[in-house]
Amino acid sequence: SQQGEEDPQALSIQEGENATMNCSYKTSINNLQWYRQNSGRGLVHLILIRSNEREKHSGRLRVTLDTSKKSSSLLITASRAADTASYFCATDWLNRDDKIIFGKGTRLHILP
Amino acid sequence: GAVVSQHPSWVICKSGTSVKIECRSLDFQATTMFWYRQFPKQSLMLMATSNEGSKATYEQGVEKDKFLINHASLTLSTLTVTSAHPEDSSFYICSAGRGEDTEAFFGQGTRLTVV
Numbered sequence: 001s002q003q004g005e006e007d008p009q010a011l012s013i014q015e016g017e018n019a020t021m022n023c024s025y026k027t028s029i030n031n032l033q034w035y036r037q038n039s040g041r042g043l044v045h046l047i048l049i050r051s052n053e054r055e056k057h058s059g060r061l062r063v064t065l066d067t068s069k070k071s072s073s074l075l076i077t078a079s080r081a082a083d084t085a086s087y088f089c090a091t092d093w094l095n096r097d098d099k100i101i102f103g104k105g106t107r108l109h110i111l112p
Numbered sequence: 113g114a115v116v117s118q119h120p121s122w123v124i125c126k127s128g129t130s131v132k133i134e135c136r137s138l139d140f141q142a143t144t145m146f147w148y149r150q151f152p153k154q155s156l157m158l159m160a161t162s163n164e165g166s167k168a169t170y171e172q173g174v175e176k177d178k179f180l181i182n183h184a185s186l187t188l189s190t191l192t193v194t195s196a197h198p199e200d201s202s203f204y205i206c207s208a209g210r211g212e213d214t215e216a217f218f219g220q221g222t223r224l225t226v227v
Contacts, residue, residue, distance in 0.1 A: 006021055006022065006023050006087065006088065006089055006105055006106040007021070007022045007023070007024070007106070008021070008022075008106060009105075009106060009107065010106065010107045010108075010109070011106055011107070011108050011109070012108075012109040012110075012111055013079060013108075013109075013110060013111065014079075014110075014111050015079055015080060015081055015110050015111060015112055016078055016079060017079055018075060018076065018077050018078070018079065019075070019076040019079050019083070019108055019110075020073055020074070020075050020076075021073065021074045021087055021106040021108070022071060022072070022073045022074075023071065023072045023073070023074070023089030024069075024070055024071045024072075025070050025071070025072075025089075025091045026070065027091075028051075028067075029051055029067075029091045030050070030051055031048050031049060031050045031051060031091070032048070032049050032051075032063075032065055032072050032089060032090070032091050033045060033046075033047065033048045033049075033089070033090045033091075034046045034047050034061075034063060034072075034074050034087060034088070034089055034090075035087070035088045035089075035090060036085045036086070036087050036088075037085055037086045037087075037088065037105070038084075038085045046058070046061060046074075046087075047061055047063050047074075049063050049064075049065045049072065051065070051067055053065060054066075060076055060077045060078060061074065061075070061076060061077075062074075062075040062077070063075075072089055074087060074089070076108075079108075079110050080110060081110050081112060082110075083108060083110050084108060084109050084110045085107075085108060086105040086106065086107050086108070087105060087106045087108055088105045088106075115137070115138040115139055115217070116135060116136065116137050116138070116142075116206065116207065116208045116217045116218060116219045117135075117136045117137075117138055117219060117220070118133065118134065118135050118136075118205070118206055118219025118220050118221060118222055119133070119134045119136075119222075120133070120222055121220055121221070121222060121223070122222065122223040122224075122225075123222065123223070123224055123225070124225045124226075124227060125196055125224070125225075125226055125227070126226070126227060127196060127197055127198060127226055127227065128195055128196070128197075129195075129196055130192055130193060130194045130195065130196065131192065131193045131196055131224060132190055132191070132192045132193075133190065133191045133192075133193075133204055133206075133222045133224075134188065134189075134190050135147075135188070135189045135190070135191070135206035135208065135219050136187055136188050137186075137187045137188075137208045137217070138187075140208075140217075141186035141187060142164070142186055142187060142189070142208035142209065143163060143164060143186065143209065144161060144162070144163050144164075144208070144209040145161075145162050145183055145189040145206055145207065145208045145209075146158060146160070146161050146162075146206065146207045146208075146209070147159045147160050147161075147162070147179075147181060147189075147191050147204065147205075147206050148204065148205045148206070148207070149202050149203070149204055149205075150202060150203040150204075150205065150221075151202050151203075157171075158171050159171055159174045159179060159191075159204075160174060160179065160181050162181050162182075162183035162189050163183060164183050164184075164185065164186050165183070165184075166183075168181040168183065177194070178193065178194055178195070178200075179191060179192070179193060179194075180192040180194060189206060189208075191204060191206070193224065196224070196226040197226055198226045198227070199226075200224065200226050201224055201225050201226045202224055203221050203222070203223050203224075204221065204222045204224060205218060205219055205220075205221040205222070206218070206219040207219065
């Protein structure tokens with residue numbers, strides 16, 4: 001079964017706006033990762049945040065992690081058309097840290 | 113929801129033998145399937161992309177002759193690890209896409225251990 005659950009499942013925003021996606025998970029983790037997948041393409045790794053970190057930045061991306069709530073958020077600032085894609089959070093399991101479990105993803109559509 | 117079934121979930125094989133991993137889309141036609149590999153404590157790495165009826169596109173550094181991918185139908189793709197060696201021990205996961213939908217559906221993954 002999939003552990004990560006992204007919210008919302010689909011999101012449409014105007015170019016230039018910020019996009020926020022959330023992810024919840026069930027078990028204890030070592031780290032949480034966010035991936036992007038463009039239509040017809042494979043996954044692209046965006047950012048990894050470890051369980052002892054609360055926030056991490058990479059370019060226009062900002063990820064937060066709240067282990068007490070077992071949730072994470074991905075913020076994309078100043079969205080661009082090229083950001084249109086599906087975004088997945090993925091977690092490993094604390095007890096089996098060599099396996100990643102992906103959520104179902106959020107489909108983000110940037111409107112021109 | 114769309115379901116992707118990957119089999120086997122784990123396999124142990126002897127060095128030098130070949131192992132086949134199947135990835136099936138159970139309730140939709142998968143026009144594209146992706147194969148990933150994950151080493152311990154590392155991110156999932158894309159190995160290849162396969163489209164039904166055509167040759168797979170391999171990522172740089174992935175040996176085509178070692179990792180044979182067949183996407184013979186819209187519901188089945190197979191990955192065969194040929195002449196497996198201990199360094200091929202890894203977690204392999206497939207995902208399937210349908211048409212223009214950007215959503216991807218993942219298999220459960222296969223833990224391969226080569227001894």
